[in-house]
């Protein structure tokens with residue numbers, strides 16, 4: 001008996017991507033047509049698009065059974081849309097996650113698949129080049145510099161983003177992660193398994209504007225830092241100990257001077273104001289760091305679902 005072909009799902013979050021979808025569908029179709037050894041599924045997650053993306057998705061799903069769409073009830077954000085797609089891709093042999101804007105070229109997919117067939121459970125697409133410039137680029141570089149220092153460096157490859165493949169077991173492990181604050185590359189690394197890397201040149205967005213605002217990217221970066229490191233909390237403790245020691249030393253110094261009869265000068269207003277503001281600032285930063293963790297704990301304990309599905313076209 002012939003063994004059934006291995007199934008591979010491409011999971012793509014889509015948010016207001018009408019400008020690029022036609023080309024995305026075309027490039028995916030070519031990929032599927034050229035690699036007939038596998039049973040392909042494209043799972044497109046409409047993350048509350050306001051433009052005609054939904055219609056384009058419907059049309060594509062109606063004409064090509066390899067495409068299926070999931071519509072979320074509103075815009076939940078890239079991470080949640082990704083989770084929705086990965087959840088929907090249960091029972092496939094491999095899940096490939098990529099952006100809909102063709103920054104992750106579908107032509108690299110066969111290389112990911114080969115690495116997987118050669119024994120890797122998780123395959124990271126590692127970019128040789130980046131297309132972002134200016135503030136986005138600077139932010140990304142700063143983030144990676146901080147992230148790799150604060151967290152276990154082995155956890156992640158700085159140049160691996162969303163694009164990659166997870167085999168059946170790794171994807172199942174990923175689905176089991178309960179947290180709401182999701183930093184995808186970190187979580188994917190966290191599940192472990194045998195990891196392989198494939199390098200590629202990241203393209204520019206094929207059409208349209210970036211859909212992730214800079215502020216979203218910043219909060220994504222903070223999620224990454226705070227959900228993978230406790231070092232900020234510890235740093236606050238260290239600063240506290242340091243300031244307390246300095247305070248103690250100064251206190252002892254001035255008391256001794258008083259005892260041996262050296263009078264304190266009556267001025268010192270500037271020094272006092274500076275010290276009060278400095279210490280106040282340090283305390284506020286400390287509270288802020290606590291707040292970052294507290295807010296995330298609050299999100300977790302509410303246990304709201306990551307996303308809600310309005311409609312799903314099932315092909316199985």
Ligand code: UDP
Pocket residue numbers: 012013014015016017047075076077078081098099100101103205209210211212
């Ligand atoms: N995206 C999404 N929900 C959002 C924002 C973006 O599903 O709220 C999708 C978007 O359609 C694209 C992917 O996430 O497929 C990456 O978005 P974008 O290209 O804007 O981000 P960047 O390339 O700047 O990381």
Ligand code: MG
Pocket residue numbers: 099101103205210
């Ligand atoms: Mg993009």
